[in-house]
Amino acid sequence: MDIFDLVVIGKVVLENEVVIAEIGVKNEKITxxxxDIGVLKGNKTLDFGQSYVFPGMIDVHVHCFSNPNEGFIPTSSSAAVGGITSFMDMPYDLPNPISNVAQFxxxxxxxxxxxLVDICLWGxxxxTGGTDQIIPLAxxxxxAFKMSTFETDEYRFPRIPDPEILKAMELIKETGLRAAFHSENDEIIVDLIDQYQKSGKVYPRAHMETRPPxxxxxxxxxxxxxxxxxxVKLHIVHVSxxxxxxxxxxxKSQGVQVTSETCFPYLLLDVNDLDHFGPKAKMNxxxxxxxxxxxxxxxLQAGNIELISSDHAPWGPEKKDIGKDNIFLAASGLPGLEIIAPLMFDSAVAKGNLTPLQFAKLMSQHPAExxxxxxxxxxAVGYDADFAVIDPDATWIIDETKFRSHSKLxxxxxxxxxxxxxxxxxxGTSVYDGTxxxxxxxxxxxxxxxxxxxSLVGSE
Structure with a gap:
């Protein structure tokens, strides 16, 4: 009989059913x-009883280096604590974006x-003039490739002109990868913000009013x-x-290969929270x-949104508090990697809005696909032994002061x-034991x- 490196027992969330089962792991893979419980023998056994054993969660929208105070160690620590076993790090690093192979x-x-967990990197x-790096980056x-129709910073987070977008799409199609976009109409927003600022309308809700649907x-x-x-295969990020x-x-009905994500704050908060929390709840x-x-x-319940992401943007008080009297001055974005899975489990599964199977598809399967x-x-047999174990009966209080992220807001x-x-x-290796x-x-x-x-992966 095979002796496994690890045996995991619990309420296992498979692709099409949830069953009490045991999983045998060898050489980092599910084998x-x-x-039947007690059949598989392992050098180590972890029995989680009635807790759900989900496939490891995947967050496709994370910003490790938009704030250079963050970086891989705090972010991947947050991921591990939050049941996120893999994430995709965005390319808008400060000071230099990931727009060429040397930076990549x-x-x-x-x-x-x-x-501390497995990570994919966006390009x-x-x-202008950067599309020649698409094939080398691929x-x-x-x-995948992330671009924007809204300009946060001309160098780090630029608005890509339409001719460049078309060139980029044609090249990205050749790679088989996906072209993703931060999709906001720059001209309308800039004009509205200018009007509001001149009129002294700088209260929190003005952030939404200057970015209408x-x-x-x-x-x-x-x-x-x-x-x-x-x-090209298109992906629309953070649909609000x-x-x-x-x-x-x-x-989609016309044959366009387009997928989308929403972020947990759009599901769990609304503009009244922007009024209440101010810069703490400001995001784009x-x-x-x-x-x-x-x-x-x-x-989400109808299956029209492929996945949920955090858009983890770890700003500290130095970037948020400056917007207390003028919302337009505050940085946009919230930390989320550590809390997205439990927050969504609480609001979706625990409250009966989604089944555990639907939750697993949104948080794990669809991001990977x-x-x-x-x-x-x-x-499934042959897949990496990545698991997020959630105790459905445990209750706890979110404490921002204990976040592993630089951002504790x-x-x-x-x-x-x-x-x-x-x-x-x-x-197959425990990265977080609950404490x-x-x-x-x-x-x-x-x-x-x-x-x-x-031959190129990881080479200098």
Whole structure:
């Protein structure tokens, strides 16, 4: 009889059923699943009783280096504590974005020294003249390409002009990877903010009022039409309004390969929270009306949104507090990597809004499928032994002061949650035991994208 490196027992969430089962792990992979308990023998056994053993969660939208105070160690520590076994790090690093192979390879090297969980890396392009780096970045292992129709910073986070977007889409199509976009209409937003500032309308809700839904939907429409003509696989990040999903469904029916994500704050907060919390709840796109949040939930339940992300943006008080008297001065974004899985479990599974199977697809399977992440996203033989164990009966209080992230500011501070991450396992190794991190930086691995040339991955 085989002796496994590890046997995991619990309420296992498979692709199409939830069963009390045991999982045999050998050489970092799932090699057996038994519905009979006590059949598999391991050098180590972890019995989680009635807790759910989910496939490891995957967060496709994380910003490790937009704030250089953060980086891989705090972020991947947050991931491990939150049941996130893999994440995709965005390319808008400060001071230099990941828009060329030299920067990409440097980041891979740092990742391999510092990561506690497995990480994929996004690539991007410079504002103009950068499309020649797309094929080399794909071959170096970029998981996908992120661009924006809104400009945060001309160098680090630029608005890409339409001719460059079309060129980029044609090249990205050749790689088989996905072109993703921050989709907001820059011209309308800049004009509205200018009007509001001149009128002294700088209260928190002004952030939403200067980014009305049309600024999202009009940008998404343009991108989907470009994708129709170029044939690229398109992904729309952080959808904040249900009409955007209505339009995505329309283009899907016309054969456009377009997927979408929403972020947990759009489901769990609304513009009244922006009024209440001010800069702490400021993100782009902004929080919307309660009925818009309800509409996103309906789309989620209908299967119209592929996945949920955190858009983890770890700003500290030095970037948030300056917006207390003028919301436009505050940095946009919230920390979320450590709390997205329990928050969504509480609001979705514990409250009966989604089944555990639906939750696993949104948080694990679909992210892996949309971005072609090999061996991740499912509990199945041959897949990586990545597990997020959630005790559905445990209740706890979110405490922002205990976040592993540099950012210790959250509108969810003090919220009581039902469902707690009690163990996180990456490739058969416990990285979090419910209390402490149990691996050192460097345990996590770089996951290369599907267009990578193996000879280039990790090379200088």
């Amino acid at each position: 057996a699943i038994s519905r 390879n440097k980041k891979v090297h740092q990742l391999e020294q510092e990561a 991007t392009i410079s504002k 071959e170096a292992g970029a998981i 049309v600024t999202e939907t009009s940008a998404v429409l343009k991108l989907m039409e470009f994708a129709y003509w170029t044939g 309004h249900p009409r955007t999903i209505d339009l995505i469904n329309l283009f 796109p902004p929080l919307r009306y309660p009925e818009d949040s309800d509409g996103l939930w309906k789309h 949309v971005f072609q992440i090999p061996g991740k996203g499912k509990i 959250s509108p969810f501070h003090g919220k009581k949650i039902q469902g707690k991450v009690v163990h996180t396992i990456v490739r 402490d991190l149990t691996v050192k930086p460097g345990f996590g691995k770089f996951i290369a994208g599907s267009a990578a040339k193996k």
